[in-house]
Amino acid sequence: MIELNVNGGVARADVDPATPLLYVLRDDLGLHAAKFGCGLGQCGACTVLVDDRPVFACLLPVGAIGERAVTTVEGLGTTVEPGDVQRAFLQEQAGQCGYCIPGMIARAEALLRRTTTPTEEEMRAAMAPSLCRCGTHMRILRAVRRAAVARGGGIVDPAEPVA
Amino acid sequence: MTQSRREMLGGLLVAFTLAPAVHAQTGGGEGSGGPPTVAPDLAGTLAKFPDLDAWIRIAPDGRVTVFTGKAELGTGIKTAIAQLAADELDVAFDRIDLITADTGLTPNEGVTAGSQTLEQSGTAVANAAANVRLLLAEAAAARWGVAATALFTRDGAVLDGKGRSASYADLAGTTSLAVRARADVPRKRRDARRVIGRPVPRVDLPAKLTGLPAYVHDMRLPGMMHARVLRGPSSGTKGRFDLSAIARLPGVERIVRRGGFAAIVGPREWPLERALHAAGRSGWTAESGANAPGALPDALLRMRRETQTIQERYDEPNVRSLRRLSARYDRPYLMHGAIGPSCALALFEDGRLTVWTHSQGVEPLRASIAELLAMSAERVRCVHREGAGCYGHNGADDVAGDAALVAVAMPGVPVRLQWSREQEHGWEPLGPAMMAQLDGNLDASGRIVSWGHQVWSNTHSTRPTAAGDLLAGREIIPPFPATPPKPIPQPNGGGDRNAIPLYAFPNSRVVSHFLPDMPIRVSALRGLGAHLNIFALESFMDELAAAAGRDPVAFRLAHLDDSRAAAVIRRAATRFDWQGYRAMPHRGRGFAFARYKNHGAYLAVALDVERVPDEGRLIVHRAVAAVDSGEAVNPDGIRNQVEGGIVQSLSWSAYESAGHDGTRRSDYDWSTYPILRFGDAPRSVVVDVVDRPGMPFLGTGECAQGPTAAALANALWAAEGRRSRSLPVARSSAGFL
The missing domain is CATH 3.30.365.10 (Aldehyde oxidase/xanthine dehydrogenase, molybdopterin binding domain)
Structure with a gap:
């Protein structure tokens, strides 16, 4: 039995410790925000936070997590009370198919926990590991800029003005 | 967070009568499928399904259900179609429930493709809604003994302006919507519109942004088993598999085999994926008849061709030209590259098969799967559930065929089959060079x-219109033939x-x-x-x-x-x-x-x-x-x-x-x-x-x-x-x- 600290609570799963976190979240804990995209750590659809860092849940074995805190997009807010990053994504309507977006939100959350005043380049570099195929990049970037402002900071040199 | 089967089936108590069973697919094209036009005076797909209850139903509690045969592919059509219905009906936007592409419930609107959803389905829904609004006003007029032209509507009710009002729910109880739409019903005046033309937020985004189940990939049915299909590395190859060794791998509970088709089934995903990777070690062979395209773009010039002149005009044949330019342009093969690999669920129960799919065309998919399984199409239902962004014909149909083959071998067991990233890259049809x-x-x-x-x-377009257009259809024995490709005619063109x-x-x-x-x-x-x-x-x-x-x-x-x-x-x-x-x-x-x-x-x-x-x-x-x-x-x-x-x-x-x-x-x-x-x-x-x-x-x-x-x-x-x-x-x- 593996014990995990997920979204502020304790979760248990009877799985092989080598199982990547993503399968435990989706199949055992019923947390569907993180998505399977490649299983190779190349696309970021599975991104979640472990402590405050973004990780590819499709690669990280659950047995390696220990007591570190796992945060998924479910832990950031709900449809009734969305978190500030989720709210920024909604305000910018940053989604087409939406499949990559939970990974994007997790990655943006990790960036903003590190700094709320990144440069445009730092923001883009932080988001770069996550792929979007619909071409929603501009809206995702607008949402991250907006979320930075909501956190009391802001992108130092935004390429587009924050509405 | 397991969803009950009833929710997934839509939970609708009644469905309208579908038009007489099998219509010839016009095949191959995009958005051109579906039944023939029966009411050429009506707009959009109303011309094919002219009865109002094919599109709109009003429940006793006043909620409105709108049906579209088109699918949400990530472009926001659910929101736009609900906007049209809300405004033309004069019902609050959040009182509209939209049912999308489902062979058991929605009009057959062929394939969701070619940027035609609003042109076809949106136009139909808007005009159907305008018709329903008028019918309800006429019902109130008859009840009150006044002229319908003296009445108006507001937020789900008909009013006479003198204090009398009747809710749509009330009027719908005595008004049949099983009537043919009229072509001359006016749409709402522009200045009376409240929802159309506004940047209404997408209805699907809140769930997607907070991690609620939103995709076919997120469906978990009670007793569900996972499956993975065994194939060679890419289209044009055949995998060589030692099935008896694969059957002994941990997590593999059974192998479903039909001729050259094989899939592994087990209760958990991760062991199955490890087994899939292990199975790939035994190699592959090139399919006979497979040939390389050669160096592009010149290889295209050497291929067998069917030439057609699609425009020829000589309005000024005697014109004098001073300068002539010529140039050649080319593109390579391109991938759709959906971020989520293709996935489908299937359940075979009591002789009936239900497939949950992110296909663009649930109706032609149903026909193809029915042929694949030698079942009558009436016993197959294909229900659209969203997948990762769809930019054309990817692996969605093939994986639905794969899941269907596995499900019929396991009656009563819901089967979820998902391709690997490598399979999506290797097998999805490419955009042609x-x-x-x-x-x-x-x-x-x-x-x-x-x-x-x-x-x-x-x-x-090699979109499925028959079993041989699905990968599994060419792997089972005897195999089905692929539908020969043909050009999509102008004015759409391919x-x-x-x-x-x-x-x-x-x-x-x-x-x-x-x-x-x-x-x-x-x-x-x-x-x-x-x-x-x-x-x-x-x-x-x-x-x-x-x-x-x-x-x-x-x-x-x-x-x-x-x-x-x-x-x-x-x-x-x-x-x-x-x-x-x-x-x-x-x-x-x-x-x-x-x-x-x-x-x-x-x-x-x-x-x-x-x-x-x-x-x-x-x-x-x-x-x-x-x-x-x-x-x-x-x-x-x-x-x-x-x-x-x-x-x-x-x-x-x-x-x-x-x-x-x-x-x-x-x-x-x-x-x-x-x-x-x-x-x-x-x-x-x-x-x-x-x-x-x-x-x-x-x-x-x-x-x-x-x-x-x-x-x-x-x-x-x-x-x-x-x-x-x-x-x-x-x-x-x-x-x-």
């Missing part, structure tokens, strides 16, 4: 007096989509070379031939403008007699400040325009692009577009589609090319097929929507793909003085991972 040859003549005044366009392309110029050239000849032999599995990719044809046409316009010594924007306007085309060109040029642009070293501006399919949305785009010396990477400083989609139902939805189309086309046109080594594909994940990342995304994108209230909806989802490719090449020419005629034109800054 293409080439175009352009010829043009200028007269002494710098006017184009004759135009020639020839295009060489495989088919742009390989020749947008090959006919919208410009008013006095003399023009356009020739389509259809290449029936497919060395690589290909099918529909967003925009079909429009991507390459518009890239060629709009690049060549730039070349001719330069030869004539004219400004590219003025040159285009001088050759157009379409005022809506001119309007978007002027709007984009103004917003971009085309006149005020100052060139800088290694940096230039490019312009392009097209009307998608020559009958969809008008789009003009200007780009400001720099190629960083020595590095070779591109910086798109600005993209500015203007789009005319007719009446704008949701302007932000239109902007979202066009912004996305610009960025996606930049990715295709700058960076992408799917490889093949002669026997198999060479790209199995994102490491060798890099797509545009945030570092390469434009610094800024602005999209202006030119609204045309009262005008028909014009398909928008694919309108940016072609013009963006040409604007990019035109900007690079301005920046460097070198013409890029072969796509892709650059390398991703991400390079290879």
